[in-house]
Structures are given as structure tokens and as C-alpha cells.
Amino acid sequence: MRLRHAVGLSAAVVSAVVGLPLPAVAAEPAAVIYVDNSPSAGCDDHGTGTAAKPYCTVQVAADAALPGQTVQLAPNSEQLGDLVITRSGEIGKPITFRGSPFTGINDYTQPSISPKSRNPVRLTNVHDVVVTGLGLPTVELSGSSRVELSQNWYEEVGESLRPAVAVSGQVEQITIERSVFYHTRGLVIGAGAQHTTIAANQFSMSAGVAIDITDAPDTVVNNNTLTGGLTQGLALKGASAGSAIVNNIVNGSSVSVSAAAATGTRLDYNIVHPVQGLPAYTWADRGYQSPAELNGATGQGAHDIDHAITFENAFLPLAVPTLDSNAAIDSADPLPVRGTFTDLVGNGPTDHPLVANGGPNSSFRDRGSYEVQGLLSVELKAAGTVHPAPTGPGPLTVDLTAEAFNQWGGALTYTFDFGDGSAPLTTAEKTVRHTYLKTGGFVPKVTVIDTRGGRKSDAVDFPVNVTSDSQLTLSLTGHAMNQRDPLGFQVDATGTTSPWAITSYTFDFGDGTTPVTNNVGRAEHAFAEPGTHTVKVTVTDDSGQTRSGDLPVTVNYDAAGFKALSPTRVLDTRWPGAQNHKLGPGETWNLNVRYPSATGGATVVPPGATAVVLNLTATEGTQNSFLSAYPTGGARPITSNVNFGPNQDVANLVTVPVGPDGQVTIRNNAGTVHVVGDVLGYYSPYTDQWYQPVAPARLLDTRTTGTPLGQDSSRRLKIAGQGGVPADATSVVLNITSTESSANSFFTAYPAGSALPVYGSNLNTVPGRDIPNQVVVPLGADGSIDIYNHVGTAHAIVDVFGYYTPNGKGRFVPVVPTRLLDSRDNGGAKLGPGGTRTVTGVPAGAMAAAVNLTATETEQKTHLIAWATGSARPDTSNLNASPNLDVPNHATVPVDAQGRFDLFNNAGNTHVVADLFGYYQAW
Template sequence: MNKSISAVLRTRATVLLTAGGVTLLGLPAVAAAESPAKLYVNNRQDAHCTDTGAGTPAAPFCTIQAAVKAVAPGQTVLINPETNYDEPVTIDRSGEPGKPITFAVDATGAARALLRSDEGLTINGASHVVVRGMVLFGGMKINRSSDVVVEQSEIHGSTKGLRVGDGSTDVRISRSRVTSPRIEGGSRGTVLSRNLIVGGTDEPAVVADAPGTAFTNNHFSGGCETSLSVSGSSTGSSVLNNVFLTAEPDSSACAADKTRTPLVVAQSATSGTRADYNLLAGSPKIATVPYTWAGTAYKDAAAFAAATGQGGHDIITPNRDRVGVMDGSLTIDSGDPTAPGALLTGDMDGNPVADDPRVPNTGKNGGYVDRGAYETAEHLTDAFLSIDQAWAPTGTKVTARPGSDSRWPSGLTYTTDFGDGTPPVVTRPGDATDGAATHVYSSPCSCAVTVIVANALGTKLSASWPVKVTPAGPLNTVFTAQPVVPVPDDEMWPVAPLTFELDTKATAAPWPIQNVDVDYGDNTSDSFQALDTFRHTYKTPGDYKVTVTILDIKGGTSTSTRTVKARYAPSGYVATEPFRLMDTRTTSSAVSGPVTVTLPVGRAVPGHPLSSSMAAAVVNVTVTGATEDTHLTVWPQGQARPATSNVNVLAGGTSSNTVTVPVGSNGKLYAQLNSGRASLIVDFVGYYQPETGQRFSPLAPTRVLDTRTTGVPLSGAKTRTVKVAGVNGVPADATAVALNLTGTGAKEQAHVIAYPDPAKRPATSNLNVEPGKDKSNQAIVPVGPNGTITLFTNTGSTHVILDAVGYYGKDGKALFTPVAPKRLADTRTTGKIAPGATTTVSGLPAHAVGAVLNITATDTTGPGFLTAYASGGTLPGASSLNALPGRTVPNHVTTPVANGKVSIFNSYGGPNHVITDLLGYFTAN
């Protein structure tokens, strides 16, 4: 608020009040140094209330009446508004001058405490009492009491309402909704100010034998015939600044043929009684006689004033639409600020008394208090700001245009701070710039322009707008490119193993950007309208040349290029209980391909919500019912089909293998037969994910179980529990173990399952065995109870050999980096490995400590086995793959690595061709 205007307003109000010789009636003052204790009432079920305690917040009173018995002068009883209080309450205790006892709602805002008893609230023989924020459904009686304040309350009850009697003195009711008040029984000095007074069908507001009663700035609504009746010995009373709204003729409770007479003052009460500055709104549809004074009816204000000297400033109108808080209301700035009990601190809704600059002040002595319970105040509801050059180089003129939603715009000021330390600029709507402020920035900054909008009452609102002041110079494109490490459950970027974040915000751009074109180097591109950070996921690992071209609004262009290296991130392993993803036998007899395999990324597979950011999946793939000899390749969807294989199968046969494969950028895999058709079964085993999971520790193949040494094979429909953790170099707290599972001596075709919990056998498989053939497959199995896993075969019997090749756990040594399936070696181009010979496979990273390979033995002339181990290491006494004459046999192999190399030993069964495909590697990073 402008200080000079504020001072004038404050001074003017003071002069008017002093001139009338009136003391404002308000709350009893409490010494500033005092801090009255508080008592609490809360009958909520969880409040632990008791009526025998001290009324603390931890143990409040259950009833208001219990608090009445305990309250002392200067104390406040705070009543919780969240429940109802079904009790009659009688306040018969008193405060002291300057130390009232107060009953108030324990809340802020419009919350009220509800007293639902039909007996309502009675104040009897008490003094210095304050009641605030109550809803009284049974009415309120004040008898033989003095210095009582009731405010911000609701007093209901069509036959009870408010009753002040039995010689009560100095009772003040303000800012409340009051039904059918009766002031009677010799009460003196009662004041009702700023209330909504609702009359019942036959219950007007009544003043009977109550001298000095003041009705000031109230709204009277309802009452079929009379709104306010003053009678008996109620001399020296006053009816000032009120609004009377008579009942409409179509009101179902009021007869249409009854004449409405809002104000009736009996002969016995006229001495010293004043009535003026009231507004009486009737209806052209019904007869209205505004006044009856000393038994005589008066049809208009002029006749009333001429005969009685009262009502000379009254307004009588049939237009009810011009009564209320609205522009053009007849109530605005037309009241008497010196009226007894006039509250100039605020109305029913908290609006202050304010001078509407658009309306002449027609109140007493030029006063500007409104008539009725409400003030038409300056509602400054919003402030806003626009900037013509929110992004520009130094030296550019910047114009800020403030604005607001205000009822009284003529009294506004705009104070605009441009945020660079320069003095604010003060403008006003309607001046030479119509409130706009201009500024030239002398140095670059990221500043905020802030405007403070203030009205004549001192109400202030603010709005801000960021501005970017740039160095003058040419457009120069600068961008960074960083790989995004996937995080768990990132639903926006569900699979991001090859995602890059490109940031162009470092670009030197003096003027706003019109367009940003990005060529990602993989035959895809994007276009944006702002410098920002954005992401792109590559489908295939590789090196890509990214080009960013920027255009600004002044036509300037700039281009920058850099190479990004898209690689899979090192990841830990998350072991899961195995479950079936796909079985084409349930949908068709055979498939060829490519077949889409949807992985459980996020919620892609119902019932199995897993990580939304896995980098690679481990699945067990079974091919059965092949129409011809063939092989199956599995790879990430969105990438080119690699020249590798995962499962080899004979016509009519069944073969399975574990596959570790990167996840496609859409969360899916492809599986395709080289030729022919077959049924495909895919079981999910686990997954690798950056920033989570367990590290891997490779082991030289170590035998864990060989049922041939005991002579007790694994029998059909039987289980075998095997200790795998806490033995053979695997720590007891390992979470999963990588095992090479071999079946031999099978009595019939069957499958073997390896799983963690003996009580939860999954509907999956790990190995398909056949009579007369040794078959192997690697399995990664979560560790079950007491460091064990469980083996099961569905039929027949078979000997089982388990070789541990590594484990996952909190003390693991290495993370896994998946690669797009890649062929490392193929002896079909160099010659077979002779019996007892070793071949060395290179091409792994020099810092790799382990590798995941798919090793295939083919063109075998005699039964035997292959063993993979770290180059230069000791040949272990366990196998990685069993080779069969005339068969092409693959196996998923996890092996240690040394100096980027792996050795593969061929047993003495016969020469073999060996094909080695890389699926990923482990590094101790």
C-alpha cells in the first residue's frame, strides 16, 4: 500500500470515531506478557480422553462440561472440531477483568466445534467469558451474566436461537450466524454487530425490556412479517447500518398476503432510540411498510424522517439484486462508522473496512463503512507478468508488462525488480507506459524478474518470470554425450542398456533457439524446439557419429559432431525362481521363425513383474519335434541376426541349452531356426542388471555330485537334495551357483530340473536326457535352504553329474558385460582338435577374469568331452561338454579367463571340430 494513502485512511477512520464519541467494543484485552495455559477437549476415539485428568493434549477432557469445571481466569479451552459433542453445556464460571475464560475451536480457518445437544449452551451467572468458533444446534441462553463475547459462531434453533436475559449486561455477539435472537429481561448494553440474523417463520429478532441494545451492521434475512421488533422498556437502543431483506412472496413458509414490516419500534421504547443508515430491500410483488414507529406505519423513509427524525439516511429499494457484496451494491461506503459497536476491523468474511475509490463516500461525516454484515473490499486475486525478451544478449532492451486481477485497479502500483541488483522500477496502470517497465541488462545472468502488485489497502501479490541474459556473440553448438546406466523399475525407459543422454544446454546461444536437429548416426534423427537434455537408445553396440545442428530465431546456425561408443554396462546377477515364458506346443505344433520372446521387463509378463532395466537375460531354451536336423539362434530383437548358434537338434529329437543374451531395446528377443520347423520352449532363469545384483566369482570346474560313485541314480518322480554352498570353494552365503549338469545312463527319455526350494518345483526344465547318450547343460540355480539345491527327473532314472564353475554372492569378484552374440573361433576353418590336444581361443578383453561362451562340438568321430579353462592354467578334472559321434552338441559354458584367452581340451575319444561363440565376459571392475 502507498504509505501516504494508508496514513490518510487510518487518520480518517480515527477522526470519524472520535467525533462520534463512541468506544469500539471488542475482546477483553489480555496483558501482553501473559501466556494463558490451555485446556483441551477431544472426544475422538483415538484421543485417550478422560474427564478426570488435567485436560492436556495427551489426555484431553472428553466433554466440554468437564473443561468448564476446571477452567480458571486467563485460560483457554480448545475444543477439537473433528467430532460432535452431544451434551448440554452450562458455563457458570467467571474470568476476571483482562483475564477472560475462553472456549474456542482447536483449529484455524473455517472449522467449527459442533454442540448438537437440544439443550444447547447456557451461560449462567458468569462474567468475562469468550465463546468463539462454536456451532450450537440447540441455541444459546445468556442469563444473569456480564462481559460476554460470542463471535464467529452459529446459533441455531428455530424456537430457541439466541436468548439474552435476566439482567445480563455488556453481551456482544459478532461475526456470527444467529437465529431468532431475543434480548429481554432487563438486559443492558447488548450489541449484535456484523451478524447474519435469520428469522424463523413467526420469530423475528426481538428486543423487549432491554435498554441500550444495539443492532449494528447486521444482515436480517427471513421473518414473514417483522424482521426486528423493539418493545417494552428498551429505550436508548440503536438500529444502524443494517440490511433488511424481507421474505419473498413465494416463500412456502410465509403467506403472500401478509404485509412485510421490517422494523417495528413500540411507543414505550422510542425514547433515546435511534434508527438510521439502514437498507430495506423488499419486493415489488408484495406489500411492504418499512417502519412502524410508536404505533404509526410509515411507507417511505421521507415520511418516517419527517415524523420521527429517524431514518433520514435510510435506503428503501425493491431491487434485491443491488444488495450484497458486489459492484454497484447500495451498501458500499454508505454507513455510519460511529454507530455503537461498529466493527471496523473486519466483516463476517475477514474483509477489512476499505474505501472503494469508485464510489462516493455517502456515510456519516464522509465515512466509508458499508451497510450490513459484509464489506465490499478490494479483491486482489492474482498477479501476472510477461516479458518480451526473456532470452536475449546483453544490451537488449527488455520490457516487463505486469498485470493483475483486481476490483479496484486505479489504486494499484507495480514494483518490478529485474533481478540484477539494479533499483526496482515503480509503475502504475494507466500511466504513460500503462504499467510496463523497461530495462537493459549490462552483464549476463540467469535472473528472475519479479513484480510486486500492491493495492491501496496494502495487499500484495507477486509474480516472477525467469530471464536468460547471454553474452553477445555468435551461436556455437556444444553438447555432451553420456551413457545412461539403467536403474531398477525405470518405467519411462524400460530397457536402456545402450542408451545415451545428450545435453545441449552448454551451447553458447545469444538468442532463443528455434530448432535443434540431432542425427544419432544410426539412420535415426530427432528435432526439438529447445536446448535440453534428451535420450536415445541404440539397438546395437557400436561407435556412432552424432551430429547436432542448431538454428536460432535470428537465423544463426551452428553444427557440432562427436562419436559415442555404445556398450553394454557391467552388471550384477539377479537370481530368480525359474518360470516358463513360452511353450509353442500349447499354441501350435511347430514354428520356424523368427519367433518373438517377450521378457518379464517391468510388467510385460503377467504374474512375473521384474526389473524394468535388465541388460541381459538368462533363459533355458528347448527345441523339440524338429522336422529336420537344424540349429536355433537367439539374439536381441532389433539387432541383425548373428552368425552364431545356441541349440542343435536332430530331426525328431529334443535338445536344450542355457542362453545368456542381451535384452533388445524393446525388451524382447528373437529366436529362429536355421531350417525346418520345431516346437520352442523358453524358461526364464535370471537376469543381469547394472547397479544391482550379485558379482560373479569363476571357479575351475569342480565336481559337486556324481551319482555313479554311489550307484544310486536319480529316480523318476523323486528328488535329490545336493549341498552346493559352503563346500567346494563356494561360500555359504552365495546367492546362486553356476553348475554344469550332465546326465548319463538314462533309462528313457526324460528331463531334469534343478531348482532352489524343494517345496516349490517349477514347471521348467534344465536338461533333456536320452538312453545311451551323455548330455550336458549349464544351469544357474539360486541357492535354496541350508545351501542346497534340489534335482528332479520326471520319469525313468538317470545318473547325474554336477560340476560347479562359479558362484554369485556379496563377496563376488566380477561384473558381467553382455555382448551381441559373436563368433570367436571355428576349427572347421583350421582343422580338428586331436584327441588329448588343446586349442587356445583368444579375442576376449585382456582384463576379463571369466567368460560366458557357447561351445559346440561337431563332426565327432568318437564319444568324449571338452573342458574349457583359463589359458595357462591347470586342466581341471571335470568336463564342460560331452561330445557324441555323429551329433552336433552345444553347451553354455562359464569359464575362467587369463590374458584374454581360454583353453579348450579335447578328451581322448576322437578328434573334434569346436565352435566357440562369445555371449559376454566378467571383469573385476
């Protein structure tokens, strides 16, 4: 419903006396104070609440309102602050808080008051106040008079134990009418209330008492519908004498009137259908099973009925009786003691043509909150006569069509208001043609009337827009949308202007993906790689004009913190199923780490995460090959992550940027291989665990104690307090190496005191080889981890490289996988025994880098050490290499201010490859 706002005008006549100044004349306050916090409204809480500059906050308007003024809230808006009403109106000049009152069955445009604190809307010690057409949480009203709460929507939010409306203290002449109480804790009228009216409300309850009245004389309850899983429908308790309960529908519950309340109270023309086997009524503390039994004993309920009223599913959540619910139709008392003569949505009494009039003197008012209508709805649409959209340069001719749904048939009368100041047109035709001569935006509306008093109105959803003749002018803007995808972006062309309607917008994002065409004017896109992209936008209007333009778009990864997870298996190509198979030569697998199918679609890596940390294992390979991991949609890099040979189980930690829609691609280079993937954590701008490198230090070498890890056993290792790791560290970055293994087995590192993960082995051990792998593992409550060995015995070496904590300095920035070093390039020399090579290419200013190191063409057993250039070489290792094997390992390596680190080879000769996957920058 669109409201016509009255403007307060005043005319003052003053007399002038020679030699004296004219007296000042105070301006009459505006009749309407506007509240609109939508982005386009330009609201200001320091202004005066005009239509051009409305208030942002309803509380500010409430504190400024004067008697006779209306505080108008914008339709569909939401107020997130508390509302406490302390100002009063005057008799005949109330202060009104107005939203969008119900105008039809499907009209749910009420602006809402939704305090984050979940506090109720409060009215205390006020008078002459109206609150209408709002979506409300709960309301507390006390010590007040002449207050009307009408056409509001009350709905339970969270786990509130408060009633939807609670009236308490000395109050009088309170009216609660034509409102919906949906899944609430009902209405409570407390001691001290007098002359309260509760009329034409709908209570759709899941439990509890719908209307609970105590010590409140002269309370009138008429034409309400009470349905749902009620504990009790209506309870009139204590000294509530002289009340009236008339014309109500109480479905699946009962009515109770205490002995003290029964004096002078009238109960009649209700429909009460109790739960089977329970009393329909309690009158003066005695139960009665039926209206006839009640009437025979008390004289009350002479026209009450026991009938199970059914409601139209199409109109839920409104409880609109079906056409065969004849007991409710045309059978009510037409003259209740007090209350509205219109129903919940504004219908007056309507004579159903197929139901005999059963009210007093053959009257035809319905029982309950809804008056059954034949004319159910009307929808008004506007269309241009030259082009479909009602937009174009004037004079603009438009066809207006009103589609009415009239289930009773018969003639309809249509009154069209064109909204441009011309005279309304009343006709029997549902389509009329009108020519708009002035420029501007116009909102035509129609009112349809049937032959039985039914009336429905509607306005067009979008204004008729009459423009001056001009050219199509393209406007392009954009902004990052990283909350879902790390390189997400929105391009906005809605600022484009044309005298005609825009028929299509086409967005080509310039990265090889399929262009997007819509009529919205905005498009979101997730790029696979950071950098600057050129987006081409083409716009076409109704006249056939077309304009194209380019928008340079720059996207980058946000710096992120880390969130460690319990190992979660997201991929195992060995699992049965048609979609699972070995990866063939050059074959790729797009793995969704956000909602993996392996978890039934449950979220693992949340939207907005920039990179994922995986433990990736190759198994049952058929020849020498390697796996590469990279963001889906991006170009395939030359980097590698897991190098393996035939029938080897090789695991390696992988840090990889997350591509569009939460996907990363895994590619096999040669032969066939099964792949297993476990998520160990992710990086996100919305986490608060930051990286802090330490000087690499050895925390454990079981060879020095002579006690290897035994079969199916764990070894506890205290981390916090060692190697520079503080007590507040939450996760730790380690390099774990197995050596002198007696059997093919695996190690698993996990927080001390927690259960051994079902999935999540960190490295696979092999007799006769030293097998390293980097791990990121959460610390237990005492700052320790457990290291588990599955089969046989093996020694374990543990080196620490850093930790995560809320007090860390390093924010992670992923990069498209990039090769920093390949000593084989251009016939390069191997790294000899005791040799050192400086690696460059990490961005200057980084603290540390996430790299994958690979040793290849190794001539004898050796190990590699990586550390920041210019610092002392540590007594740790990053990678253990064996002859004739390609051995990879993930390493988190400190770097110097220029982004450099050194690589040392302990023995023999070997080629070395270093690939960059991200870096940590200091904040």
C-alpha cells in the same frame, strides 16, 4: 515468490588522537545469511553465508545466526540433515529462518527440511525465533518463549508416531499460524504452556486429534480449518482456563472443553459439523448435539453454526470453501483476542458481493483459515516483440501480460515492476510494453488489485535476458547414465550461448536411431553396443542462426555382480493370445526382461542390469534351426544359442547383454518354432555377489551309486564344502547332464528346502541321448540343492565350475556376442578323438569366460571338455554330443592369463563352434 534481501550497512565515525592508533571498528553483521545447496550455487559451509557464497547446510547457518539476522533458504531446495536451533534473538530482533511463505493458492515452493534420520526440528530453551515458509517433518519446541512458527507445511513422512508440532515444558507466547498440517498427527500443546496462539492454520487429517491442548491457560485458537477423518477436532483439556475458541471450521468432528478448562474460556463464531449421531461439543465433560443445545445450557456458542462446509476440488490439498459455503463467508468475529488478521495465503478480510455481511456490526471476515476471494490468481508472462522468447541483445522490447482470474468481475488495477530499476507502472491494462536498455537478467512482477481489497502478485517464471550482441557458440559435454540402461549416456548442450533464445536442439546419436529434437538442451540415449559413437548436435536460435558440432562418446559395460532369482517365466509363445505365435524363418522377438508382459509389467530384471541369464527352450520346431539371443538394437551376430531339430525340446542356458529399455532380441533361423524363456538371474553393478571359478570337479554321478532319479522325485545334493565351494557361497555354477533316461522328461535344479518352481526346467531328457545344460542355482540354507525329475527315470551327472559369494573376485563384463572358433571355417579339420584345440579371443587378464559351445557334424557319441590353457585337464564334461545332431551348451570356462582355453574331444570326429558372451575380470 522472489524475495528482496536487505543488506546490512554501517557507517562509523572515529576521531584520531595524535600519537595513538585508530581503534578497530567491527563490521555490522549481514542482515541475511543464505543457504543454498543447489549444484549451481557454489555453496561452502566454511564461509560466511553470503549470497555469492551461501552455506550448504542450514544447521551451519543456525549455529552462526545472531539476533536480527535472517537465515534465508533457497526456494524448492531440500536439506537432508537434522536441524537443532539453540541460538536466541532479542525482543524486536528475532533470529528468523525463512523459506518461501505462501503467496497464493498454487504456491508450493517451500524449501524443505528432510532429515534422513527422521528426527524432528528441535527448538529448546530459545526465545525470539521465527521459523517461516518451510516444509517441515515434525517440530519439538520446549522451554522457549516468543517463538513464531508460521506459513510452514507439515506432512507425515513414513510411519512417524510424533505429532507434527509438539510444545512442552514451560513455554509462553508461542504463535503457530498460517500453516498447513497435511496428513499429520496434528498439534499438541502440553502442560506448562501459556499465552499460546493458534491461528489461520489448516489441518487436513486422516486420523487423530487435530489440536490437542492440555494444562495450557490463555490459549487462543482462532480461524483454523479442521477437516478430514478426524478422531477429534479440538480438545481443550486440564487447567487450560481463560482460553478462546473462535472463528474455526471443524468439519466432520467435534470440540471438547474439560471442566477445568471451561472457566473463563470463550467459544463462539465456529462452524462445527460432527459425525452423524455423535455430540458436536463436550463442555465441562457433558456432551451437546448442536450449537443451540450448547448455548441454551452454557451460554457458549451463541453464533456457532452446524453446517457441512464443502471445498473446491481445484485447489486441493488447500481447503478453500466453495462459493456456496455461505455459512463460512462474511460471518466471523472480526476482532479475535489474538492472532493474524490475514488468512493462510495472506489475504485480508474481503467482502463477498453475493453474501450478506453476518459478522458483528455487519463485518465481513470469513470463518476458517481461508478468506474467500473473487480474485483467485494472476499469471505474468513475458514475450519478445520480435521473437517469442524475451531474450536478445539490447535494447530489448518486451510485452508483459498479466492474466488474472477474477470470478466476481469488476475492474482490476495492475501495477508492473519491470525489475530494471525503472519506475513501476500502474494501469488498468493487463498488457504493457517495456524496453530494457541495460544488459542483464531481469525479473518483472505484477500486483493486481480488485475493487474489494483482493490482491494477487506474480513474477515471470524465467527472467527477461538482455544480452550483448554476439554469435551463437556451441558447447557440448556428456557423461554416462548407466543407472537405467547399461550403455546409457547423456549429451548436454546447455552451455551453448547466443544473444537470442535457443529454439531447438537436435541430437543425432550416430547409431541409426531416430534423432531427438527438444528445447531442453539435454538428451539421454541408450546405445545397443559398446564402443565409441559420434553424436552430432545441431542448435538453432531465434534469429535463425544454426550451429552443429560432433561429440565423440565412448560407452562400455560396467563390471557387475550376479543376482540369482527364482525361475521366472517371461516368454512362452504357446500361451494363448494374438501376440503369441511361433517364430518363423528369420523372425525376431523383442523380449522385455525388465518389465515383461508375462508378469503384468512387474520388474524382473532391474534398471541398470548389464546382462540377463535365461534358460531358453525351443519346442515344436519344424526343421533343423537355431535360436540367437542378442541385445535389442544391435547388429545381428553370427552366434547361436540353442540348436534344435524337428519336434525336439532343446533347452540351453543363455547369458546375453541387456539392450536399451531392458530388451533382448531372440531370432529363429529356419522353419517355425515355439520359444520358452525363464529368467534365472541377472548381472548388475549394484549387486554384491561376485564370481569365483574353481577347478572343474564332479560332485555327483548317480551311475556310480546305481540309483537313478525316479519319477516325480527329487535328489538332494550337498554343494557347499565340495569341489572348492565354500560355506558362504550363495549360488553355484553347475553343468548337469542326464543320461540313460527312460522317457522324455525334464530336470529342474532349485535351492534345497524351497518349493519346486512352477516354471524353470533346466534341461529336457531324451531316451538314448546324453543331454547337458549349465545351470546357475541358489543354494539352500544348508548349502544344498534339489534336482527334480518329472517322468520316468534318468541318471544325473553334476559338475561344478564356480560359485558366487560376497568374497568372490570375478566381476562380469558382457560383450556383444562374438564367435571365437568355428572349426568349419575355410574347410577346417574336425576335432578328432582325443584331440585338443586352443581357443583364443577372450580379453587378457580375464579369470573365466561365458561361452556357448556347439558340436556339429558329430560322427559318434562323445563329450567335450573345456579348461584353462596350461592347467591339467579335469575329469568333467561341458557338452555331450550325438551323431547327426547340432548340440549346444553354455559353459563358464576358466581361462589363462592370455584369455585362452582348451577344448578336448573324447571320441570320434566333430566340428566345434565357440561363441563368447562375456568374461569375468579379477578385482
